[in-house]
Amino acid sequence: MSRMEGVQHLQIPLEEIKLATNSFSKENLIARGGFGNVYIGKLNISGEQSTVAVKRLDRKFGQGNREFLMEIQMLSCYKHKNLVCLVGFCDESGEKILVYEYVKYGSLDGYISNKDLSWLQRLKISLGAARGLSYLHNDVGPQHRVLHRDIKSSNILLDDQFEARISDFGLSKIGPSNVEFTFLVTDACGTFGYTDPQYHKTGVLTKESGVFIWHSAI
Known part of the structure; x- marks a missing residue:
């Protein structure tokens, strides 16, 4: 096929x-x-x-x-x-x-240090990205989940309402979701400085690695 x-x-x-x-x-x-x-x-x-x-x-x-x-x-x-x-x-x-x-305001990394971005807007962006990540981890299907592997501020785009849009899925992996703990053994991949240290050390990729990376990104 x-x-x-x-x-x-x-x-x-x-x-x-x-x-x-x-x-x-x-x-x-x-x-x-x-x-x-x-x-x-x-x-x-x-x-x-x-x-x-x-x-x-x-x-x-x-x-x-x-x-x-x-x-x-x-x-x-x-x-x-x-x-x-x-x-x-x-x-x-x-x-x-x-x-x-086209996403009007480009990537989040251009706004993190911008003092004009209010805390309310920052919260909205954070919640939006978290919802997107939750969808990938929990709601794409009953048997699998998507592990992005490169969540970072430059891969979070902002539309005209400052809603977050997760982008750049080229490094993604598909993992099972019908087990208690989802993990994949892969070569560590992603952007230095954002990668989960445990994943980088062991090559064991989990959905929690993506959550760690998102916290690093903000």
Whole structure:
């Protein structure tokens, strides 16, 4: 079975993405991350012009096919108001591109030190991210849960209502949920400074590792 089976309807032609981003122009560049550059653009979606964020894979940062496929699989299956929304993807002419609903205020890391961000807003953001994490751990299905592995402030996006949206699922793992203690033995992965020390030391990944990482992020 093809790993892309069931998501063909999300494919967006490369030419449309180039038109939307003015051929990935510097003027459209809005962010850089571990996957690659992110561009703002306008795409025709269901007959309407919509603002989107276009993430273009740059292999020099170490990510590739696995992260690309995982992001598509996660966000085509799981929907929640505190998860980023995938619009589509492009896998054409050597390009691997992910297209998301544009999130107005970008990532949380740009606001943590901002004194204008009230404590009420900070609480709202924290609760929103926690709800998204709870959904991944407890509500995606009766037999499994999603362990994100890279929760950090730069992977929490803020929409126009300052609602938190968890993003960047390329490093995620699927674990069982129908057991008393969920754990996976994997090579330690994530961002240095946020990783659960026990996970980093033992390679044993639990849902509690994600909670630890989220507390570190805020």
